[in-house]
Amino acid sequence: MTNPAQNGHPSKSEEGARSPADEERAKMPAPSAPSRPYADLDTPSVIVDLALLERNVAEMAGLAREAGVALRPHVKTHKTPRIAAMQLDAGAAGLTCAKVGEAEALAGAGFTDLFVCYPIVTRTKARRLSALAARPGLSLSTIVDSPAGVAALSAAFADAPEPLETLVKVDTGLGRVGVAPGAAAVDLARTVAAAPGLRFGGVCAHEGFAYGLPDPEERAAAARAGAATLAATAEELAAAGLPAARVSVGATPGASALAATPGVTEVRPGNYVFYDAMQAGLGVVPLERCALRVLVTVVSHAARDRAIVDAGSKTLTSDQGAHGLASAGGFGAVVGREDVRIERLSEEHGWLRLDPAGSDVGIGETLEVVPVHACPVANLAHELVIVR
Ligand SMILES: Cc1ncc(COP(=O)(O)O)c(C=O)c1O
Structure with missing residues (x-):
């Protein structure tokens, strides 16, 4: 601006x-x-x-507050530190990024809780992440959906002073990235937990399929079903001795249904702003x-x-x-x-x-x-x- x-x-x-x-x-x-x-x-x-803009920011913050979940808005919509600051001032717990570059820019602007919600699989990007994580006071997290992703992150963070908080991405119906819910997610979480330099932080899904459902009730039901699938995977993980501290969902259509689904701990809408x-x-x-x-x-x-x-x-x-x-x-x-x-x-x-x-x-x-x-x-x- x-x-x-x-x-x-x-x-x-x-x-x-x-x-x-x-x-x-x-x-x-x-x-x-x-x-x-x-x-x-x-x-x-x-x-x-x-x-x-102020109304949109305030309403989504209120929706998350009422549902008792953390709001971690996706900044890919605005890519603007001043709007990110408004979102935090309204009560957001942290910010979600699609790119390491977005996280670097926000860290440079002084933001301290950043979630890179995209599979990082190359040595170059994993090293950028570890350089970012070394910034004092920065709380960084990311996702994986493959053992190759785990290996790339682990290699970059093995000698880091703090392990990287790593969530397992689960495909709850979009068919883009993410492992299948249930056993496949538990297997990958085990791989994360055993990887030097990484700390298993929870599970994550994006309900982009809500965009294909023009009927509001159908859309809310599909969003709820997606979030419930993720929450059920979190329960399987807990039973396997891998408690998921974060159960992270997020899309603008269906946001209230997502936030209200039992077991969800955070929402990441972006476009609502x-x-x-x-x-x-x-x-x-x-x-x-x-x-x-x-x-x-x-x-x-x-x-x-x-x-x-x-x-x-x-x-x-x-x-x-x-x-x-x-x-x-x-x-x-x-x-x-x-x-x-x-x-x-x-x-x-x-x-x-x-x-x-x-x-x-x-x-x-x-x-x-x-x-x-x-x-x-x-x-x-x-x-x-x-x-x-
Ligand atoms: C991983 C992820 N999380 C959250 C969002 C936010 O979705 P929306 O823009 O519908 O709010 C997106 C959007 O592309 C996304 O890809």
């Missing part, structure tokens, strides 16, 4: 003694004021509505609740049913949905104009399909587009501009 005002953003750590890392983090400006006047924004700009047209398409939130938008200008209107805006795939990305959700309606939805969708993209052009019988747009008009998938849009953006 660009140049937000520093005006005493509250910090959880202000209530008690501060660690050096907390001191460092407290120096970072927080997004507590607009970055710059809305009317001065050029297009395309990726903007974040501060009031909506902004939401997007995919979540609106699933009925998770209305479109108006989406905090990240792309401000665009209508640059051409050469036919009655067609207008062109100045954001294409290099801004909105070509992402049309994830994990079975084939399309959430083109490439973005125009706020306040339910009749208008972004139908097609080239690199710097977005096609608006207009209903000739419906409302029109004018050349030079500014529109707010909620992208289908906010995470890659934030990833591509040079800056996120805070607006109110």
Whole structure:
């Protein structure tokens, strides 16, 4: 985010003694004021509505608190230390990263509890992790789903002063990474527990399959079933003498069902911080609740049913949905104009399909587009501009 005002953003750590890392983090400006006047924004700009962002952050923190589970938000959605700080200030216990690079950046910004939730299997990345873990005051954890992953981490951490907290990734239905629940997870946990330099920390799953279920009840039931499968594996582990301190689940759709499932100890939603047209398409939130938008200008209107805006795939990305959700309606939805969708993209052009019988747009008009998938849009953006 660009140049937000520093005006005493509250910090959880202000209530008690501060660690050096907390001191460092407290120096970072927080997004507590607009970055710059809305009317001065050029297009395309990726903007974040501060009031909506604050509401999203607070609501998910409240949901986790009420369920009695830790919140460890996934930062891949925003990749922004200032938003991570807001999440911690709202009560998050730590942060989840998809990449070692994200963890390195957050550690550099003073964050002290980082979970790299991605299988690390190469010597290069395992060494980066061990260099990161050597930072004073940093609590680092990661996952494995293979003996090869265990071997790579163990080689890098065998001589480390502290063992690396390592969770076993379990596939509860997404079919991406993770070992099968039950016996296979117990076997891998045994391998972790026996590996020099590693400490078995629990089990972890991602319920991305929830994106393929538009019916809210079906989605909640599937999320609950996935989390229950993971919790049952944790019970098998306890019976085998390998108690799982962390039973970690997480996805934005189905978040409340996941958090409320008995046996779950932490949730890792990511997208909720902004939401997007995919979540609106699933009925998770209305479109108006989406905090990240792309401000665009209508640059051409050469036919009655067609207008062109100045954001294409290099801004909105070509992402049309994830994990079975084939399309959430083109490439973005125009706020306040339910009749208008972004139908097609080239690199710097977005096609608006207009209903000739419906409302029109004018050349030079500014529109707010909620992208289908906010995470890659934030990833591509040079800056996120805070607006109110
Ligand atoms: C491993 C893992 N955990 C948590 C999440 C967060 O999911 P969502 O963005 O649906 O909240 C993701 C998303 O990609 C993920 O891959």
